[in-house]
Amino acid sequence: MNHGPDQTRIQDLLEKQGIQATTQRMLIAELLFARDQHLTAEQIIQTLAERGTDVSKATVYNTLNLFAAKGLVKPLQVDPERGLFDSNMRPHYHFHVEDTGELIDVPPGDLEFARLPPLPPGTESVAVDVVIRVRKQTS
């Protein structure tokens, strides 16, 4: 097996989080981190199958949950039908096109808050999620 620069970089990424870099985890990570994107578990299963590198459903879910717990991907609850995993961990926001289900990143700096509310007592902030829901313009 030829270990190109991508494989090495991704292997380091996993091991830096204490994640054992198994074959299946590498395949999933290579797919996810090829670029900033939002993927469903099903899309990952299917894409890997098309490449002839099948990974089982259970392992894909296990791996995505592990990556999420280690801060490598961010689970998104945007589409009511299914969960998405975002490979872009930099703070950013989303457009959701209701007609198509498409999810688009808001360009960095294009959204800013003038004021954020005080947090409920005894809590600390984890993240601020913004989804701008849009639809295709009517005529």
Place this chain on the structure above:
Amino acid sequence: MNHGPDQTRIQDLLEKQGIQATTQRMLIAELLFARDQHLTAEQIIQTLAERGTDVSKATVYNTLNLFAAKGLVKPLQVDPERGLFDSNMRPHYHFHVEDTGELIDVPPGDLEFARLPPLPPGTESVAVDVVIRVRKQTS
């Protein structure tokens, strides 16, 4: 059956949207619109059962989807486990307490944008959803 002021007001609300005010729809609407709140389908089914006014699962889901289509409630995708229906249709945002799953309204005026991004070409805005994810403070 004693039709108090609540029943009459809610019946008007439904009929104003062209919704036939059946017994089951009235029960669900009375529960939802008693106050601003976020309820799961299961909570509605269970609460009505405890009151001795059972409504079937299918009817609860049908009714919630109908109310949502008519703009009486807003479906929320915040909790990964299940969908929520918000009886507060005024524009507002949410805190989500990750440890407990609790959803809290952000007081009106406590959150403002300094800048919103241009929308993707050919789309129009439907809504802007903000969820501030928080967790119970450590130590």
Place this chain on the structure above:
DNA sequence: TTCCTTGCAAAACTTTTGCATTAAA
């Protein structure tokens, strides 16, 4: 060898659907 990961099938959930029954206009 010992521990961890994988894969399969089945389970667990939430939400939807088909269709016969019942209620509303």
Place this chain on the structure above:
DNA sequence: TTTAATGCAAAAGTTTTGCAAGGAA
């Protein structure tokens, strides 16, 4: 009496789990 809503059970879809087999340290 005609149309629309309800309820049940089953189906559909996503995600999780139990456990035996396989792979990594």
